[in-house]
Amino acid sequence: MPISEAVLSELRAILGDRLSTGESDRELHGASETFHRAPPPDAVAFPLNTAEVSRVLKVCNDNGVPVIGWGAGTSLEGHALAIHGGLVIDLMRMDRVLEVRAEDMLAVVQPGVTREALNTELRATGLMFPVDPGANASIGGMAATRASGTTAVRYGTMRQNILALEVVLADGRVIRTGTRAAKSSAGYDLTALIVGSEGTLGIITELTLRLHGQPEDVAAAVCAFPSLTEAVTCVAQTMQLGIPMARIEFMDPMAMRAINLDMGSAYPEEPHLMIEFNGSPDAVRANAEAFGEIAAEHGGKGFQWASTLEERNRLWAARHNSYWATLKLRPGATGVVTDICVPMSELPGAVAAAAADMEAAGLLGDIVGHVGDGNFHTLMLVEPGNAGEIATAKRIARRMADRAIAVGGTISGEHGIGVGKRDLMLDQHGEACAVMSAIKRALDPNNIMNPGKLLPDFN
Amino acid sequence: MPISEAVLSELRAILGDRLSTGESDRELHGASETFHRAPPPDAVAFPLNTAEVSRVLKVCNDNGVPVIGWGAGTSLEGHALAIHGGLVIDLMRMDRVLEVRAEDMLAVVQPGVTREALNTELRATGLMFPVDPGANASIGGMAATRASGTTAVRYGTMRQNILALEVVLADGRVIRTGTRAAKSSAGYDLTALIVGSEGTLGIITELTLRLHGQPEDVAAAVCAFPSLTEAVTCVAQTMQLGIPMARIEFMDPMAMRAINLDMGSAYPEEPHLMIEFNGSPDAVRANAEAFGEIAAEHGGKGFQWASTLEERNRLWAARHNSYWATLKLRPGATGVVTDICVPMSELPGAVAAAAADMEAAGLLGDIVGHVGDGNFHTLMLVEPGNAGEIATAKRIARRMADRAIAVGGTISGEHGIGVGKRDLMLDQHGEACAVMSAIKRALDPNNIMNPGKLLPDFN
Structure with missing residues (x-):
């Protein structure tokens, strides 16, 4: 059901011309880096601060409008596709570094800061934010997907490098999780719960990050x-x-x-x-x-x-x-990317099995990996719209995920679940999926926060 | 309301003579290291495996019987006191190291293994489990309170050193969280949610731990x-x-x-x-x-x-x-222990202020701290039952906590909340407490899991 004119007016009253229903804005915010596809959202919001995000969410919650957070748009699992329509909230205008406390080795940033912009701003301090997913992703998006990348073997993932968050919940309430202290045992670790929740529990509007010294x-x-x-x-x-x-x-x-x-x-x-x-x-x-x-x-x-x-x-x-280089091996092709992570002792076998599967299927593609974490990716090149090729690639991806689960590993090392891996969640987590769903229902009873992502069908 | 004879029979059918209502077992499992006091539990269970824990929880959930997990009994915030009566589940007979995978640098253990017993068992492997709270605590209890201690500055807290858990929920369901891979972005981080939840969301029955090399x-x-x-x-x-x-x-x-x-x-x-x-x-x-x-x-x-x-x-x-040495400075005294953690730049001021408060109050005590984390403790010596002295010590503790919050720190670096710091949770977390309560209600609707701990009054 498209957003009603009445709701659009309410949103426009909050955002003015920073609410867009124009086709180009909607198309831009309905795109995906990979083969995942969905119609564009009904509208795109460009809030400038937490209060605006809060007011927008309250309107959407009161009217059952799906809300999808948007960062740099570099997700590989269709996280930000408006698969049930609704409003995409583009957070890239909230892109300020609010505070750098060199003596405490932390920075407070808005979600739209990209990792490259942040490190440029930090350069003179002797400090850096090390998490490096490759793409120049937004820090908010990296938190929402629990991203990691090439440096996790040394510095950990987003999970280890976020001290505190400000989060707007579905009903517009604003909470703060975590503190500026190096550790805490004061209650449930809501920071860790939000990191990796892919916009299904709330919208991250501020992050307190752990910084590290630039190496000598x-x-x-x-x-x-x-x-x-x-x-x-x-x-x-x-x-x-x-x-x-x-x-x-x-x-x-x-x-x-x-x-x-x-x-x-x-x-x-x-x-x-x-x-x-x-x-x-x-x-x-x-x-x-x-x-x-x-x-x-x-x-x-x-x-x-x-x-x-x-x-x-x-x-x-x-x-x-x-x-991008691999995509050029087959002009016009799109990518099916996998992302499993296994215990170190299982890595040689898992990589070899994936390579053998790709070769047996005659599918062009390659394998790269953050092998210090036991994490690797295949990128398989398929023709857009070629149902047979996509099915073959998905079958190989499925076999990789099954093998990861069988050896005690995970179906996603760092890309997250999005729409791409929802059907693997029960295999991975079993009854724990019901616990995730219970938490989702408790925090988002109207199921407006990025519906149809991460969890198996909402029940 | 004491546990009824009918429920005791049901529990005895599961546990046989490993269900005790004897006075000495109840007294032992109603004790606390510090000034926190409560009547003993109605009964004590000594399960041998996960299935027994599951069956016991189902009976307790069906009958509204409070369930309190018990490890080595070294908590400093009254975590395991049966303040609403009910059943203490002593997990110390589930004390096996189930698996050590040296090549993957992980171990799978039951919750009743103590950290010293684990490291003794690991000695020949060249690996160690580094988290060191001082006391020879159980690994399950350390996980439940998100413990850390002297080595957190190098190896992190329990949060960073647990890969996966098996948890029995209030209704007896058994879930598994996490995997054996070094990282994962597959869904909500339930491992991090359970670590530090102090037995209010479930009972930990198995832990997969990250090991580290013994230093050369x-x-x-x-x-x-x-x-x-x-x-x-x-x-x-x-x-x-x-x-x-x-x-x-x-x-x-x-x-x-x-x-x-x-x-x-x-x-x-x-x-x-x-x-x-x-x-x-x-x-x-x-x-x-x-x-x-x-x-x-x-x-x-x-x-x-x-x-x-x-x-x-x-x-x-x-x-x-x-x-223990400090307690001897005043024979017969009991301890009021504080545990704040602040950003590094705030540490000298916070320690000095606490020292000044203790001196001004004329209260005997000392200050020790894991200062690399910004975490320190005062131990104030009070006469048991001396309401004036306890009130003075609590007032100083309260001022320390208020200061910690004011400078962006935490009311508990590593000891947890238990009964001792519930009244500080709203000051620390504000609206986020409502989110914690919502999660608690979603997972434990009958409020049987360690009721009256961690969260402000259940609402």
């Missing part, structure tokens, strides 16, 4: 391995020996081909690891040497160290562009 | 400072420089007097820091030297390094016995 020294390298098993085993051994890595990424031969085509580089089309160490110069040197020895035992070769900032930026740009 | 080298030291401000400022600077400490503890002059009397040592009665570094021998040496320079700038002197295991054990035993 950094060294990054790329090296090739004779097989994916050797590469992944090398990582597992490095972890078990407690050698601290700041980043450790796996790329399969197809990913290297995509990078070569995209960047004009000439890496051998073999399994590769990209690794980064940081810390004091002595520690960086010692850790790099120790890793080099382990890598050599597993046939690692062709080490290329990038020690200048420019070289490192080029290296990580190659990794971060890998998604 | 360890060095610990104690040193004196001319004032508490100099000591605490030294810690803050060490933190800001990113020098990794494994432990960093503050003790005030009175705490040192108590230690001297208890251990027969001869430390000067001045503010002290106890510090520990771990890692590779090179890193330990470098970090210790860097800390020594900062300490010297703040008047730190009389460094005594403990490098053998025996010396270190003696040092940390002194710290861990500090609570």
Whole structure:
């Protein structure tokens, strides 16, 4: 049911011309990076502050209008699609860094700040916000999906790096969760409950983030391995020996081909690891040497160290562009991205099984992974609208998820559930899904907050 | 209302003679380490497995019988007191380490394993479970209260070190939260919701724990400072420089007097820091030297390094016995313990204000703290039953909590809320308390799970 004219007037009274029903705004806020598709929302709101978000939610709750939060639009699981119509709330105009307390190593930001903008603003303080999902996502969106990425092996995910939140609930109430202290045991951990709730429990309007010192020294390298098993085993051994890595990424031969085509580089089309160490110069040197020895035992070769900032930026740009580079392998294709995470000992087997499935199906695609966490992705290239290819890719994704569950892992390491993985939630969580639903009903009885996402069918 | 004979029969049918209504069992399970007091429970259950816990909870839920979980009994906020009568479930016979997966750096344990028993069992694996609240608490109780202690500055609290849980809900349903993977973004973080919920949402019957490598080298030291401000400022600077400490503890002059009397040592009665570094021998040496320079700038002197295991054990035993040692300063006294945690920049002021309040009130007591987290405790010695002294101590505790809230900190760094801090929850969390209550009602509609704890009056 579209939003009624009466409700639109109420919303317009709050937002003025920052409520849009124009086709281009609606199309822009109905798009998705991947194959997930839905009609555009009925309207788009551009609030400037928490009070406006609160008033908008109250109107929507009173009238049963679905509300979908929107950040940088980089979700891979269709999180922000208006699958039941309703109002998209674009939070990107709430993009201020409100406070930086260097002595307490924390920053208070609005949800529309992107991670790159935040780190630019922090540069002179000697501090940084390390969570790095690759895309220049908004901090609010990263919190809502419990994002992580290349640096989680060292700094943790959004879960570990958020101290406190301001959240607007479905009925417009504004709550604060957490504190500025390093730890707390004062009541239920609502911060952790909201982080990863994908806009289904509330809209995040302010975040207090844990900052980290910019490392004194950094060294990054790329090296090739004779097989994916050797590469992944090398990582597992490095972890078990407690050698601290700041980043450790796996790329399969197809990913290297995509990078070569995209960047004009000439890496051998073999399994590769990209690794980064940081810390004091002595520690960086010692850790790099120790890793080099382990890598050599597993046939690692062709080490290329990038020690200048420019070289490192080029290296990580190659990794971060890998998604787009891979899409270019098949012009016009769209991506089906998977995202499982397993215990370290299960990683070589899980990667090998996924590679074998893709090869058996004859589907073009590649595998990259944040292998220090046991997390990896396949990107499978399918023709938009080609139901057969999409079905094949989904079947492979399903098999990967089933395997992850079977070995004690998770169906989503960092991309979240959105619409893409709802049908796996019961397999993953069983009866715990009923607990999630009970919490959802308790906080959003009218089911207006991003309905049809994350949970299995609302019951 | 006491448990009826009919319900006791139902429980006895499940547990046999592992249901006790004997006075000594009830008294033992109605005790508290601190001044909090309540009549003993009506009965005590000693289940051996999850199925028994589930059946017992179903009976209690059907009959409105309060259920209180019991571990090692070391809570400081009266968490396990049967303030509304009912059944205490003693989980200490579920004390097995079910699985250790060294290659995945995890262990699966039952809730009644104590941290010392777990680490004894892990010794040969090269791994350890680092969370150290001082007392030899049960792992289940540590999870339920989101405990931390001396090593949180390096390894985090229970929140960061639990991967997955098995939980029995009020109605007897058994759920599993989390996975064995290092991270997950698959749905609401129920693990984090249960950790710190103090038995008000369910009973933890199994825990999957994150393990860490036993450090190659360890060095610990104690040193004196001319004032508490100099000591605490030294810690803050060490933190800001990113020098990794494994432990960093503050003790005030009175705490040192108590230690001297208890251990027969001869430390000067001045503010002290106890510090520990771990890692590779090179890193330990470098970090210790860097800390020594900062300490010297703040008047730190009389460094005594403990490098053998025996010396270190003696040092940390002194710290861990500090609570009991302080109680001996006033024979027959009981303790009022506070537990605030503030942002680092606010720590010197908060410690100084607490010390001034205690001195102005003429109350005997001391201050110790996990100062790397911004967390500290006062232990005030009061005569049991002396209403005036208890009121004075509570007034000081209240002022500390108010100050913590005012500077963005928390009313409880690690001891939890229990009965002791319920009246502070609204001041700390405001409207978020209503959200906690809504979650509580959704998961425990009959309010049988540790009623009267953690939340302000159930509404």
